[in-house]
Amino acid sequence: MSDPEVSKMIARIKADNVQFIRLQFNDILGIPKNVAIPVVQVEKALTGGIWIDGSSIEGFARIDESDMILKPDRDTYQILPWRPSDKRVARFICDVYTYGNKPFEGDPRYVLRRNLEEAARMGYTFNCGPELEFFVFKRDENGRATTEFVDHGGYFDLAPSDAAEDLRREIIIALTEMGFEIEASHHEVADSQHEIDFKYGDALSVADKVITFKFAVKTLALMKGLHATFMAKPIAGICGTGMHTHGSLSKDGENIFFDPSTEDQTSEIMHYYIGGLMKHAKALARLGNPTINSYKRLVPGFEAPVYITWSTANRSVLIRVPSARGNSTRAELRSPDPMCNPYLLFAGMIAAGLDGIRNKILPPPPTDVNIYELSEEEKKRRGIEMLPGSLIEANDELLKDKVICDALGPHIVDNLTKIAVAENDEFRQAVHPWEVERYINNF
Structure with a gap:
């Protein structure tokens, strides 16, 4: 970044009366981390970056190679609208570099950048639009999260004013102030389940928005004494939480999935794209469904896809082609859930x-x-x-898939494997209440 650009950015920060800056980055699980600095340190951050210790971050570095640099992406500058106006806080999303000033291979944002560059070499821009669902639950008297519903609405219900409706409105206002173009919001199928949709865009900016969205929703719920969760299946027997992700490719600004000359107005390239998603669907499950709980959602009977199929209308399939055409022609991957790391999923x-x-x-x-x-x-x-029926099965499929492993790089693949094995081992040792109820009296 040149000095005039730094000066311009600093002038903007001062004009916004910002007092503190959060330098945000994401671990391999897609969980946001941050280093907070006073505004007087912003010039240093914008010119040379800020050093951090990466050895304590999930999936980052070993202790003998832990020094890393956070470099703010100035295009991600945003004021956090829920902070007091007299003590304003802003944030930058950062790229992570190693001691040798090279992009860190374990930075999920870098992984996505690499794959976007590969698409660009073929002349393509990848656009996507995820639909994030979430539950809102009550907290107990000690502030701990529960699974007690806040509302009992159903799909598209117009409910009377209540805590969940007020929260959804405040989330939309905050996100709009942060530059989101909100397209729709509504109550989802299950009690206390909601969805807010924002406009599609290039994959990197949308991945940034997914992280920001989840952070904003959880923060604003907490400020109301509630708990918002993006857990895939917090309650058995009801619908889980998905992140259906629409994707399309454009070339020279034109959506190349649209072809008015064909019967269904979709191009051959779009069909190849769908064929690729289907071929690699089992490995993609490791990225789109990254926890043991994710596979409690991917079961028959609750609208979540289980079978590797596609259709232009059928909502029981893995990949659906919505009816919109022209620039809106796209393929919807319906398996991911919002526990995923969007950078890795999109890559x-x-x-x-x-x-x-x-x-x-x-x-x-x-x-x-x-x-x-x-x-x-x-x-x-x-x-x-x-699709795979468990996290460990999905990880095995990932390890067999050279294309997806090459896209992620060995650092990410190795650490995803370590996480899957550790989580599976811990889960196997846990005794679930279902087991006690089923066996304790009979055996």
Whole structure:
């Protein structure tokens, strides 16, 4: 960044009466971390970066190579609107560099940048639009999160004023002040479940928005004495929480998934992209469904996809092509949940889609029937496969998938594996109340 650009940024910060700056970055799980600095240190941060110890960050560095630099991306400057106006706090999202001033291979933002650059070499821009669902629960008298509902609305319900409705309104106002273009918000299927949708964009800025969205929702809920969670399946027996992610490719500013000359107005490149997603769907599950709890959502009966299929209308499939055409032509991947790290998910989607295009991988015929009503014989005849049923199975699929492993790099893959194995081992040792209730009297 040149000196005039730094001076301009500093002048803007002063004009905004900002007192503190949060330098934000993300660990391998997609959980935001930050270093707070007083505004007098901002010039130092913008010119040379700020040193941190990466050895304590999940999936970052060993203790003998822990010195890292946070370099703010000035395009991500935002005032946090819920902070007091007389003590304003702003944030930058940072890229992480190593001691040798090289991009850190374990920085999820860098991983996404690399894959976007690969798409650019092929002449493509990858745009995406995720739909984030979340639950809002009450807290107990000690401030701990519960799973007690705040409201009992249903899908698209117009509820009377209550805590959840007020919270959703305040979230939308805050996000709008932070530069989000909110397209819609509504109550979801389950009690206390909500969705707020924002406009699609280039994958890097949208991944930044996903992290900001989750941070804002959880913060504003806490300020109201409530708890917002993006956990995939917080309560058994009801719908889980998804992050359906719409994706498209553009070239020279034009959506290349749209082709008015074909019967369904979708291009051959779009079909190759879908073929790539389907080929790598099992490995992508490790990125889009990153926890043991994620696989409690991916079960039949609750609208979440289980089978690797696609269609132009069917909502029981993994990949759906919505009816909108023109610049809105897109493919919706319905398996991810909002516990995922969006940088890694989007990087994997790009790699899978580009592989489909390079190798002209056509998907099988669309599945236009309810898959859950098909017999096992019929599913086998159609060649319909299932997504992984567990985190450790998904990680095994990732390790077998060279395209997705190359897209992530060995540092990310190794650490994702360590996390999956550790979480699986800990879960195997835990005794669930279901087990006690089922076995303690009979055995």
